[in-house]
Amino acid sequence: MRLLLVEDDDALRAELREELAAAGFAVDETGNGADAEALGDTEPYDGVVLDLGLPGRDGLSVLRNWRERGNMVPVIVLTARDAWHEKVAGFRAGADDYLAKPFHAAELLARINAVLRRAQGQSPAQIRNGGLTLDEERQSVTTADGTTIPLTGLEFRLLRYFMIHRGRVLSKDRLAEHVYDRDYDQESNVIEVYVNRLRRKLGEGSIRTQRGQGYVFEGDA
């Protein structure tokens, strides 16, 4: 899952970026509202954390502009403490949730996971699909026979995306867009390498190659 983090407080942004990356998200970041709006229009983010007070363009305008153009990316807005009007304005502009500053990174993570699962139509507890159960907190997967397998950060991100889109053909480009952040070399065959690593852990038949098109996640094989 790939997130856009928009916050002009450099120290807070660095801290949140670290926490989000540790939780297995690919993170792009900016402290400028106009840049955020452009990124949100061009990159396929799975979610956005959006501060409201920003240089360049304020967060509410960014959010309103996205929604007016039909961009329904899940957005959590960060509001000033006790600013109830900001919260109301945020929801009116199309926010999915809000968080008042100051907050603990763990709370932001919980909100993000809840908003993403709602957006994907998943139940709030765990991601289950194809005989597998993905544990977001421990970054591990449990197979149908009860074996728990630890995953590296990239394996986890890739498997999470596969599980949410089980049975669909996913191209390497699409997988790379949702699993990496902007700085990654998307030309490399890293997706292929990681697909093979997941196959070794979950069984050869878990991910089928659709020649010339990409991969299809089948589940526990």
Ligand code: CA
């Ligand atoms: Ca701010």
